[in-house]
Amino acid sequence: DSGVTQTPKHLITATGQRVTLRCSPRSGDLSVYWYQQSLDQGLQFLIQYYNGEERAKGNILERFSAQQFPDLHSELNLSSLELGDSALYFCASSVGAGGTGSPLHFGNGTRLTVT
């Protein structure tokens, strides 16, 4: 058990809808990362938060947004959903912001299916 909790495990929704994915990081970890995993794109970095502040941005669409709350949990909001957004979304956490080389600890992911 990595200590990272993601909810829900599965999400099925229709095109055009909006969903929220939730992540609780491992105790003591200040950084939260969001990744999208799909068969054709592999594991793509979306966004990182460190202690409540956005730290780095990757290939995140404008339709997607995220935030990290004072209790360090994070939410990823996906809106105007398209079929191509169907994927496995992972949250990961680490102790520092990245420069120390600490590994990421992953949750079990949220499988999003857009119909």
Add this chain to the structure above:
Amino acid sequence: AQSVAQPEDQVNVAEGNPLTVKCTYSVSGNPYLFWYVQYPNRGLQFLLKYITGDNLVKGSYGFEAEFNKSQTSFHLKKPSALVSDSALYFCAVRGPSGGSYIPTFGRGTSLIVHP
């Protein structure tokens, strides 16, 4: 920009035989290198990392990896494979790209260990 290449989509090995999963990387500066394993319907689990020092690093479940700076490689190895090692393996590099240390993952290598 940093990148990781895992040249083999799939590696097949007989139980009891040694295994190697290949990884090469490209990054400016000194890299932090990682191996993760993913079992079906689970998140990635950290196996081992190279930060500095000895080129041979040992990790969980009997796995080890050899860092070769001149060949920019970080191959994962195990002396004797088990059927339970069958999973998807990801190599990742973490370097000072643009001032951040966001991990970049390879596309993964499926390891199949035959009884």
